[in-house]
């Protein structure tokens with residue numbers, strides 16, 4: 083039987099960075115199991131590749147504490163490894179007078195979180211992003227950057243292998259528990275001293291194997307993108323985001339120039355029918371009725387979710403998607419947008435008893451197991467700081 087001190091479930095960015103943080107603190111026997119045959123099949127390989135800069139999150143939340151710190155750690159990592167990194171910054175634009183008030187609140191919040199931001203008038207915005215449209219003022223974030231998310235996953239994986247302290251097993255799915263300290267996986271039993279659940283969209287179900295987090299459930303939201311046709315990519319220099327609704331966890335359809343110079347527009351946050359429902363019907367399984375039931379429950383009881391449920395599905399329509407995007411960029415024409423194959427699922431944790439969306443990262447420790455329950459955006463950005471936080475606060479391995 084395979085034996086390990088730490089067993090980490092999930093080789094997404096959260097599982098890999100926690101494995102690295104454990105090694106940095108002296109752990110010598112770590113196993114990471116990943117149900118897929120490679121890296122980046124789910125959120126960590128399907129995101130926008132934006133390093134956020136700590137603007138949106140209420141102070142004292144884990145997101146506020148860890149986002150900017152994680153951004154800087156990841157920028158350093160990319161520089162050290164020679165991985166693509168473009169410090170393109172971003173602007174947040176207001177679509178009307180009422181959004182200006184939120185823009186000013188974001189400015190104050192960002193400063194409280196230590197983010198580097200400035201308010202721009204329309205003339206200053208035009209120098210940075212000549213095609214961005216705003217109402218009177220915009221907010222500029224200096225530390226926002228874009229990276230190659232898959233290259234980062236690959237580099238982290240290489241580091242772990244080279245440490246000789248970590249084994250990553252692919253095609254290895256945690257199925258159930260054989261006993262308290264033994265996992266039954268698709269490649270056999272694995273005995274562990276500590277288990278860390280970093281299973282992304284499946285983390286709630288794994289936690290429940292240990293009797294943890296029974297009041298929580300993930301609702302999947304589908305993030306679809308479009309792209310600007312290459313001949314129009316020059317219209318955007320960095321990232322252009324709208325002022326978001328602060329009550330929901332999504333930032334709204336935005337424009338991001340990625341490390342290859344392609345401009346992606348999206349992602350949406352459309353309630354989905356399965357945790358891996360990337361296509362129209364693919365990834366829908368017998369859990370669908372339960373997902374719909376929870377969506378209906380939330381629809382009836384939660385104002386923020388109701389707004390999302392009304393607004394987002396309309397974005398399946400190209401003309402609606404275009405009308406939404408057009409509010410951020412001057413002169414955008416419908417035929418400048420083309421379909422993009424990238425699609426992601428954003429698993430959003432809800433508290434079923436209180437019928438609310440959980441807005442912050444959530445870590446629950448139960449005896450020898452630890453569960454990362456709500457690694458939503460900006461968890462990619464925050465991951466390196468988050469992993470240090472987890473290891474320093476929950477495990478006391480000796481220094482190497």
Ligand SMILES: Cc1cc2nc3c(=O)[nH]c(=O)nc-3n(C[C@H](O)[C@H](O)[C@H](O)COP(=O)(O)OP(=O)(O)OC[C@H]3O[C@@H](n4cnc5c(N)ncnc54)[C@H](O)[C@@H]3O)c2cc1C
Nearest residue numbers: 092094095096117126129130132256282305426458461463
């Ligand atoms: C469309 C989209 C855009 C986003 N944009 C950004 C962005 O620009 N910036 C940012 O910071 N964040 C962004 N995010 C959020 C970010 O991608 C996620 O928060 C982050 O990747 C979560 O990482 P993870 O390791 O928890 O999850 P995942 O990457 O999903 O990894 C979890 C892994 O666990 C594995 N697993 C699940 N169950 C089991 C099992 N039973 N046994 C073994 N393995 C299992 C899965 O196969 C998966 O590989 C975005 C997300 C989406 C979907």
